Amino acid sequence: MQNDLVFKTGSAKRTLGWFVCLGAGGALAAMIYGIFMHPEAQTPAELWSGVVIGVFLVGLMVAGIAVQYARWSIEGENIIYRRLFRNKTIPLSELAGFGQVIVVVVVIPIVHVGLYDRKLKLIARLPVSLKDWPEAEARLAARLRYVVNDGSPALPKRRFVDTPKKKHVL
Known part of the structure; x- marks a missing residue:
């Protein structure tokens, strides 16, 4: 399709x-x-x-x-990531979640979609424009769970949104 x-x-x-x-x-x-x-x-x-x-x-x-030339689309049960020299097909069945990654260069935000497997390992980071993010989020949210990073880029602590945070006991 x-x-x-x-x-x-x-x-x-x-x-x-x-x-x-x-x-x-x-x-x-x-x-x-x-x-x-x-x-x-x-x-x-x-x-x-x-x-x-x-x-x-x-x-x-x-x-x-x-x-x-970097672009991607959801076609059937696959995400097709097109690049300059080759294309990558990512089956949605291998994915468990997605998250938003924003990198700010000077004062300009650059948005990416992070795709994760069931163990919250990063599978791919796909570019998306800031104005297209709501549509990309809606299409991915219909099939995958949202992933947030409670840590930092150096020491990530990723979790699914529906997973409760661990509370620290003193």
Whole structure:
């Protein structure tokens, strides 16, 4: 069953992806210009380090472009996560819950959906725009339980919403 609703990366994250891509492209162009304008001043070690830095910058450019292509949808009993080079199919039968993950860059919130198995292990983190979050939450809530993190990103204490919190006894 094909779903017409596709959840994409938010505009803030796509803009950040373009900044990374164009910034890395500008740095790569400047490095190539510097090497070709003054080839006599370059030692072999500097040329090899330029090659390594160039490969790294090309990787950053690909990562910036890959952000533009990240999208997912719920099709039948599967979540189809489409990326730049490959797609991932996540069966809903393997999942037990989902949660909202918000990362704030400067003052711009970037929203993701965390998908968890029955042992509350993170299976996937899918991007979603802030305006599409209510619709994504409604579609996932119809099939999965909500997961909250009472801990921190470094020391997570995840639990299902319907599971009571543990009380500390002194």
